[in-house]
Amino acid sequence: MFGRRPFLELLALNALGAGCSQAKDATAEPLKIAAAADLTLAFKDIGEAFEQAKGKKAVFTFGSTGLLTKQIKEGAPFDVFAAANQTYLDELIAAKAVLADSKRLYARGRIVLWTSGTTKVELSQLSESKFSKIAIANPDHAPYGKAAAEALTKLKLWDTVKPKLVYGENVQQALQYAESGNADAAIVALSLAINAKGAYSDIDDSLHEPIDQALGVCEISKQKSAARDFVDYVTSEAGRAVMKRYGFLLPGETVTVR
Numbered sequence: 001m002f003g004r005r006p007f008l009e010l011l012a013l014n015a016l017g018a019g020c021s022q023a024k025d026a027t028a029e030p031l032k033i034a035a036a037a038d039l040t041l042a043f044k045d046i047g048e049a050f051e052q053a054k055g056k057k058a059v060f061t062f063g064s065t066g067l068l069t070k071q072i073k074e075g076a077p078f079d080v081f082a083a084a085n086q087t088y089l090d091e092l093i094a095a096k097a098v099l100a101d102s103k104r105l106y107a108r109g110r111i112v113l114w115t116s117g118t119t120k121v122e123l124s125q126l127s128e129s130k131f132s133k134i135a136i137a138n139p140d141h142a143p144y145g146k147a148a149a150e151a152l153t154k155l156k157l158w159d160t161v162k163p164k165l166v167y168g169e170n171v172q173q174a175l176q177y178a179e180s181g182n183a184d185a186a187i188v189a190l191s192l193a194i195n196a197k198g199a200y201s202d203i204d205d206s207l208h209e210p211i212d213q214a215l216g217v218c219e220i221s222k223q224k225s226a227a228r229d230f231v232d233y234v235t236s237e238a239g240r241a242v243m244k245r246y247g248f249l250l251p252g253e254t255v256t257v258r
Helices: 004-028 037-054 065-073 086-094 123-127 143-154 158-164 171-179 224-234 237-245
Strands: 031-036 058-063 080-083 104-109 111-115 134-137 165-168 185-189 199-202 211-217
Touching (some): 031 037, 031 224, 037 058, 037 224, 037 237, 058 065, 065 086, 080 224, 086 211, 104 143, 123 143, 143 158, 143 185, 158 165, 165 171, 171 185, 211 224, 224 237
Parallel strands (some): 031 058, 031 080, 134 165, 134 185
Antiparallel strands (some): 080 211, 104 211, 111 185, 111 199
């Protein structure tokens, strides 16, 4: 039969073990990453590489940058935010929702015109009658959609093409509209078109404002050290090698297609 002292020692050991278990559980909590929809494919590979290198799992929520910005402003519990345009990240930094010293530029985005066929189509052809529906991301809250609208306007195609436009909630949905046949063409991110079956033509980046993309650590994060590790990994040599395969280039870089 246990005496009182051994019994108390056993309780203490159990409490210590529970405390260690809770600390371990906290460490095992995955990083929650809010990311622009154009990162859907690239960040899948980045997440796997990061977990292998750092032993930390990352889970992703993809969507339009504008809507994710709104959620983070309202207190959504993300650890990292990767925006499709750094102006949204700057907006969150000003609101003290993202740590200013964690901001890193990870790419200058490119838009392309994608169709499901094997022949490349140029923007000027979108005025033709065979293109009755053209998908872009909603310009009101998606940077790639805004860039698409700017390019069409610069080429004086906006008034002709606008009645044909089908808006996706984000750039990935815009591509899905065209892939499914619900649109005849889509203006989307190079990072998504690279891995889609079909053909795409580059759109001159002088036709729209630069899509400078940045990411940073969210103020609300309870894992700021691990979140900084993720940000650093994306912009490291290993991370850049992955990102470049999907067309995410910094000024002066060239693309390496998968």
